[in-house]
Amino acid sequence: xxxxxxxxxxxxxxxxxxxxxxxHPNYIKINGRPLFMVYxxxxxxxxxxxxxxxxxxxxxxxDGLYLTVGITKPHKHLLHxxxxxxxxxxxxxxxxxxxxxxxxxxxxxxxxTDWSMNHSLSFSRRQCSKKxxxxxxxxxxxxxxxxxxxxxxxxxxxxxxxxxxxAAVAKFxxxxxxxxxxxxxxxxxxxxxxxxxxxxxxVIVNAMNEWGxxxxxxxxxxxxxxxxxxxxxxxxxxRNKGCTSL
Numbered sequence: 001x002x003x004x005x006x007x008x009x010x011x012x013x014x015x016x017x018x019x020x021x022x023x024h025p026n027y028i029k030i031n032g033r034p035l036f037m038v039y040x041x042x043x044x045x046x047x048x049x050x051x052x053x054x055x056x057x058x059x060x061x062x063d064g065l066y067l068t069v070g071i072t073k074p075h076k077h078l079l080h081x082x083x084x085x086x087x088x089x090x091x092x093x094x095x096x097x098x099x100x101x102x103x104x105x106x107x108x109x110x111x112x113t114d115w116s117m118n119h120s121l122s123f124s125r126r127q128c129s130k131k132x133x134x135x136x137x138x139x140x141x142x143x144x145x146x147x148x149x150x151x152x153x154x155x156x157x158x159x160x161x162x163x164x165x166x167a168a169v170a171k172f173x174x175x176x177x178x179x180x181x182x183x184x185x186x187x188x189x190x191x192x193x194x195x196x197x198x199x200x201x202x203v204i205v206n207a208m209n210e211w212g213x214x215x216x217x218x219x220x221x222x223x224x225x226x227x228x229x230x231x232x233x234x235x236x237x238x239r240n241k242g243c244t245s246l
Contacts, residue, residue: 006047015055022061030104030200033066037107037204040070046102066200067103068139074110075140077186078121078178107204109141120171123178123186140179140203144172144227147214161214165223173230179203180234185243205231 003011021027022034029035036052038045053064110121121140145168146160161168183201207215217227 002042002044003048004044006044006051011048011051012055015052015059019059022056022059022065028202030066031063033061033063036065036067038067038069038103049102066105068105068107069103070107070109070141072110073108074121075108075138075179075182076136077138078123078140078175078182103137105137105139105200107141108138109204109206110143120174121178122174123181140182142172142175142179142203142205144205144207144215144217145223148212150214151212159214165226169223169226169230172227173234176203176205176230177234177238180238181243184238 018036027034034056038049049065049067056064121142143160146158149157149159152158161171180203183203205217207213208217210216217231219225219228
């Protein structure tokens, strides 16, 4: 469902359903603004989101929602491109006010392309040490695994994790670790410019339970609890060793 009319009464009903989560103490908020992500842009989205902002202000969030939207590309600061590999960027001018100006951030989501099937995100501390290196509006998006054969024909299907569970978990671990180190360590030095508040640092993992496309962190008979354990271990390793070991 996507309303053609921003005054559709179902919008308020939907917001009322969301409100219980927005008010939960564990829900992610940036300076008091609940995080709200849109999968991707579509016609009429601006008017609909404006209504949600109005609902949020009426609901006790005077500064509204913290809006993000997905774009199809890896995070540009976390790419490690070999000489014989290129990534064809999607021509989305997300830094222009006309296209993405209403969003606080964009989620750089590397769809299962030929590039992301064979590569992980990568972190370089040396790159972060450059004073001209500034944070972008991009949030690092990570794919856990991908296999959409349940909902696609053989010709249309993509299997991102075709190399087996061990390779898929290793790829996920590398991308997650790179993203966590980037957000935790890359701008810890005050000499490196920052554009945003401290509490807007997070990464997005797709997904917890999207079984129809094989993206699930939940325990399974293929991966067991390995993906959840990878998140725990990556966070613990960074917490214990800190940024000085990078």
